[in-house]
Amino acid sequence: MKRLIGFGILALGVAFSGSALAADGAAIFKAKCAACHGAEGQGTAMAPAFKGNAFIKESKEDAISAVITAGRDGAAKKYKQFAIGMPKQSLAGDDLHAVIAHLKSLAAK
Ligand code: HEC
Numbered sequence: 001m002k003r004l005i006g007f008g009i010l011a012l013g014v015a016f017s018g019s020a021l022a023a024d025g026a027a028i029f030k031a032k033c034a035a036c037h038g039a040e041g042q043g044t045a046m047a048p049a050f051k052g053n054a055f056i057k058e059s060k061e062d063a064i065s066a067v068i069t070a071g072r073d074g075a076a077k078k079y080k081q082f083a084i085g086m087p088k089q090s091l092a093g094d095d096l097h098a099v100i101a102h103l104k105s106l107a108a109k
Pocket of ligand 1: 084
């Protein structure tokens with residue numbers, strides 16, 4: 001019985017660390033980006049769409065990650081129709097890579 005419990009805890013630990021390690025771009029997008037960019041990346045009255053977005057489709061990962069991590073505001077703003085700028089996001093490494101992959105998949109739709 002003791003061994004069984006030990007195994008159960010081990011299995012739980014593996015399952016948990018496994019899901020914590022795999023960066024989930026869709027989940028990050030939902031939590032941090034969807035409020036402004038729309039749940040399906042369709043855009044809102046606050047921020048541009050990613051669906052069919054040429055910048056997302058044609059840019060290298062570096063250029064996209066620069067906008068995400070540095071933000072885009074003031075004179076750098078590209079879309080004058082939105083009152084606010086893009087607030088810089090604290091994303092890095094696998095999380096940043098995963099969310100950009102998700103943007104690319106939304107842009108391709
Ligand atoms: C508070 C609202 C808000 C949130 C939250 C937000 N954004 Fe933005 N984002 C904007 C606005 C507004 C712009 C347009 C800025 C401009 O005028 O250039 C923008 C622009 C962008 C662009 C450039 C798009 C283009 O066509 O040039 C990218 C990429 C981007 N956001 C990614 C993200 C990601 C990824 C997240 C979540 C991690 C996120 N944004 C969260 C408001 C937001």
